[in-house]
Amino acid sequence: MSDTKNVAILGATGAVGTQMLTCLAERDFPVGELRLLASARSAGKRIEWNGREVTVQEARPEAFEGMDIVLGAAGDEQAKELLPEAVRRGATVVDNSHAFRLDPEVPLVVPEINAEDVAWNKGLIANPNCATIIGLVPTWPLHKLGGVTRMVVSTYQAASGAGVSGMNELESEIEALGTGRPCPEPKAFADQLASNLIPQIGGEKFEGYTSEEMKMQNEGRKIMHLPELRVNCTCVRVPVMRSHSESITLEFERPVPLEDARAALADAPGVKLVDDLDAEAARDRFPMPLYTSDQDLIWVGRVRRDISNPDVGRGITFWCCGDQIRKGAATNAVQIAELLLK
Incomplete structure (x- = not known):
């Protein structure tokens, strides 16, 4: 080099x-x-x-x-x-x-x-x-354990996903709300983002799913070499400046013991396991965008069995956060x- x-x-x-x-x-x-x-x-x-x-x-x-x-x-x-x-x-x-x-x-x-x-x-x-990267980095080590066949994903995507204009717009809205002035007319987003959630990112692409939502499936299939991977994704814009968050449930071909899942995530490159609900400080209990911004690891926590899966051993749910501008x-x-x- x-x-x-x-x-x-x-x-x-x-x-x-x-x-x-x-x-x-x-x-x-x-x-x-x-x-x-x-x-x-x-x-x-x-x-x-x-x-x-x-x-x-x-x-x-x-x-x-x-x-x-x-x-x-x-x-x-x-x-x-x-x-x-x-x-x-x-x-x-x-x-x-x-x-x-x-x-x-x-x-x-x-x-x-x-x-x-x-x-x-x-x-x-x-x-x-960006959302594909943030979701797949922690999915990959779990896939190697059990063979992922299906993903159910909800993303909570920061203003940074819309670039500098999106971050500036959210900042100006927060300032306006703080001083009692009306928010400026939104340009980067479909509606006011401050004190709000917008449950659509991208235009309609397939059976009501947006272009952003279909990326998780279509890009995930190509990256992980899983042409039959099934993904159900909902993308939401949230009033966070940067760092996307995702709730992900995985379904596997083979049972994945919860202890093995946690160990794989703890050892995975690019991943930081933050999963201790008994920790004194909230930032040590689970990932949050406030603390995952301006760094390159995907933080993963709330790792648990999917109790809705008929074969409970073949489903894992987790929460992850990562900086959209950096690793994303x-x-x-x-x-x-x-x-x-x-």
Whole structure:
């Protein structure tokens, strides 16, 4: 890992792009030239990174010349337009958008689960949806115990899932409520998020399920190589600034003793088991988004048998939380890039 790599970030000034910069520095990624690409209105902006000053450039096809690795943190349309150009110019791309995730020619990777899939990339690797990553990292060690056949998931997704605009909107609403002023007209979300829950993320996709809800099944099948995996998912936007939470019930082919499930989670890479209802402090009893923000582990707790399953030994329920911007997006992308170094 001593050789440096020329790295570009597409969408470098957004929430995920900014976090990618932080992760590259924190993980001591061997960056040679760093190229920050964004819209024309951001071009010329100067950003300090790891002891050097980098000027943001407008995202154009020719901006990828000479780059070894490109991290994509832009929207679907810009990703579709520009990232194939980066591949044509010799770069390997790790893209955070939805544009290529279900393309059979593109690996969809969570390093703790299917790192080996990086080997068959053709220049483009997809980073999964944030809720998918957060839910599957703790699901994987339990799958290895009993063989997951079905997931019932409810996600409680922070404002950060809508980017900087979503976080700013929630912040302004909280400020307005605190001063007695009416909340500004919502733009990032369907309705006021402060003091509220919004039980729809994404548009209708399949039999009343939204595009966000179907990602857990469709991406989960590809990542875990389980083409018959069945998932029932409900996604809810909650008034939390960052860090998504999920309630997950798993059904297995084989019985999974509760003690074995807890031991597997405690030993799993990328997971922190926080599961002690007798602990004095609430933060030591179970995961909460307040404490899981700005770090890279998926915290897991409330691990218990699914008492609704006719074969109680074949069902496990748990609660997990993880930072949507970090492990749910930027950190996972940088971890994939690290696999390319090997």
